[in-house]
Amino acid sequence: MNVGIIGTGNMGKVLIEAFIESKALLPSKLCIFNRTIEKAEKIKINFPEITVTSDAEDVITQSDIIFICVKPLQIHPLLQQISPCLTHNKCLVSITSPISVHQIESMVNCQVARVIPSITNRAFSGISLISFGESCSQHYISYINYLFSNISEPVLIEEQVTRVASDIVSCGPAFFSYLIQRFIDAAANKTEITREQATTLATGMIIGMGELLQKDIFTLQTLQEKVCVKGGVTGVGIEVLEKELGDMFEHLFQSTHDKFCEDIEDVHNQFI
Template sequence: MTAYGIIGTGHMGSMLAEEFIRRGAINREELWVSNRSQEKAQKLARKLGVRAADNLKVAERSDVLFLCVRPVDLKGVIAETSELLTPEKLIVSVAVDFSLRQLESLCRARAARAIPSVASGKGLGVTLLVLGSGASEDDRSLVFRLFGSIGWPVEVAEEQLEVLSDLTSSGPAYISAILREFALEASMRGAGVDKDLAEQLIKKTLIGTAALLEDESFDDLIAMVATRGGITEEGAKVIEALSPEMFRQLFSATSAKHRLVKDRIGNVEE
């Protein structure tokens, strides 16, 4: 029986524990959890029927260990448990900006990176995966099975993670921010449209649009709605004209933040 551990039971760690258990990817008796606040880990353990312990015991008992702590805390967690992270174990880090090279330089375990999305809590999230040089085909199959239970795992090149995580991990926030402004503007047009009603209508429209996009490309769906010479076409032209600059600024801002996080993490070889 494979034993699994999760160090860090914040939002992401708790979500992974709950969804892996709920969807049958991991059995309750196979999972150990720990957290800086042991009370929080104990609470999650009672809720899910799994076992809670400190970091050292979780690392010792686990064959596959998920590291769900902040990037700036990851080096310390690995340093604490490094003697237990042997080549027989697989560690899976969900921390952005902490590279495989850094992970592999700090311990002897096989390593992988996984960047899930909050949508994984609904079984509909994309998880970006990068596997280290020491990871085996069995490791690849295992992480694809686990993250496949909560959405769509996609293996990518590590250098693509920053840009792609803006689309997947950060995407739900960006999409929500755009649609919030859409609803707010609709409510301010002077026709007595209630903001909450506008928000609910956009949410329902988004669900239907997502279903259509299972079969259609963006361009094809735009063409289906924005008929030539029609009202929707005028609105689509405005978006096409103004949004490129907004998204250029978005990627510039997130890229700058990535650099700041990497600077805070520091060079593990220092």
């Protein structure tokens, strides 16, 4: 099956590299387009068999399934531009959360799905969040699941949990890398350890913890219980976290949902 990708920014590039390196997709089966053509040409340097086109319509005509990897407010004008090329036998896949599959289906005469990937998919790991439109055939449902099973664990989600699921899966790596960086900075500021050494130790710790969870050796709860000996150093540290964190994560989710509502309103005004 021929696959097209419109938009080769951060996530478009992640999908291209992950699909090819996982062997889910041959480079010769990929057709890509970016408004700044140099970005697409840079990807072709590493994968010469990829086809780079000069416009989005060429991607549509040369592909069976097309991933739209552009910003939310760019999707409506893009759909207006490419809709004449989108026939019922093709499938359009958006990777942006504020636009529902139903909104896209209202504008195009093709099959529609939405997949919200994560930066962790670049390492063939983590979760990808999937929603299928009513128009999507079993043929494309199976193929999308195949593609993302090679680079992630695909999880089907309902519309009402789109934002929080995206916060956990897609935004989560940025949130927790920030926390880990603060953890490292504090260690370097308060003790004699260097930032470089603290970074090495913290990185190894995170990777090791991930392996424990991946192999079902511990859950998050049992991991805390095993490390946190009553009256010990870890317990003292946990007490500080309990006191200092407060409602921080509740505030985080409230803020992301507030921004999401703004984005939905902006998008809605385009679609009416």
